[in-house]
Amino acid sequence: MSFESELSKGKFCIPECTKCEKIIWPPSGFCDKCTGITSLRKGEFEGKIIEFSKQNEDYFCMVEFYNSIRLIAKMEKIPKKDQIVKITKCGISDKSYFFTVV
């Protein structure tokens, strides 16, 4: 079970070191601090909008989880800075990750 195999099923997981518990982002099999093996934390995670802009009708936002994971996600409704959001849709398309938050 890897981050990408779960993501391709539409499940967003948090990669975390099994030895020192550091969250590893971007996802990797090994910890960049202690070289330990990483595992995936499952669940529904809340993120905070750091910044956003808009292209055509869609907003794109930088969202932060656990003060360490940052990613760019799509959002349909008008975002606000510091707004708490959840990933409702994610996956891999043409080798690229995609995320939607509400």
Add this chain to the structure above:
Amino acid sequence: MSKVGIIAYGTTPFTREDHKIESILHKSTNDLFQNNPDMDKKEIDAVLVSTNNNSKYLSPVLSEMNGIQPKIAHSIESLCNSGTNSIVSAFSYISSGLADMVLVSGAERYDSPGQILEWDNSRGEFKHPIFWASLFSKSYKQKYKISNEQLSIVSVKNHKQAKENPNALSKKTYTSQDVLNSKKLTEDLRLLDCSRPCTGSASILLASEKVAKKNTDTPIWITGIGQKTTSAGFTKNMSLSSMESTKIAGESALKMSNRNISDVDVAEIHDAFSVCEPMALESLGFTNPGEGMDMINNLHETNNFKINPRGGLIGAGHPLGATGISQTIEIVQQLQNNAQKRQTDNAEIGLIHNMSAASTSSTVLVLEK
């Protein structure tokens, strides 16, 4: 550490034309040797090629096309700051004694694969540079209460200055209203806020002090080098309104040259997008945070070419692997009092700022007469 000087240069025009990467590399090196007919190619110990192009074995290919048999020949790729990274490598070869003369040649095609960092999946489906630039612009404008109209002056100024650069991609001048009315790429970015990928090449020849003085009366010395890579992924940038890698690289370069930022007479700044110019000026210490646009406005209104005299990336075009070398050539010309209509007054000390992938990596060079 022994001194390293820049003793010759050559360039091609920057265009949207379709040329083979090998041809444009050869064209800029040919320009260099035509302008310096007494240069002995047998003295070249290393040939370094700076590019994001996927063609193979480009340095040996370029060496053969120029009739050079160097000891050292390889390519260097680091996205948009490949050019200055190659110059730093050349500097290192010379200052370590492994080489006395190094040819550095950078080139890119308009369709460079280096424009998008596929690896950075934290950007989600928003991998094109316009998206990080939009987030930088939004954050910067909001933090310092800068309007789109105020920011448009960067593009107006740099297109104006590019008009005096015969090799620049842009041949037109624009008003602030033209910039604001240009194609809206996102809510926070217009087409004229962007540098354009293009086809072009630039080459320079570096040499040890002894060899430099033998070959020219006007060498330009590299007195400061600073580099910093904070990450590869854009989303690791903790601040979206300043450039951490640029700040660190700038401080290192000035410390090495034993200079202050106020000593710098002329600078090439990596304005991949409009917002990058004030952000870089502030991160380098030219102004306090939030005051970069005041400096840019003032320079524009007084027609002072101190920042980005060749038109920056926005005016000159951005052939990734050639950009850092072209910036360096501009500063060499300025210090040699040879920049024609772009010449700034009393240019003694120059600075080059070249960065990659949303400022995740920066290189800063200080040059002096």
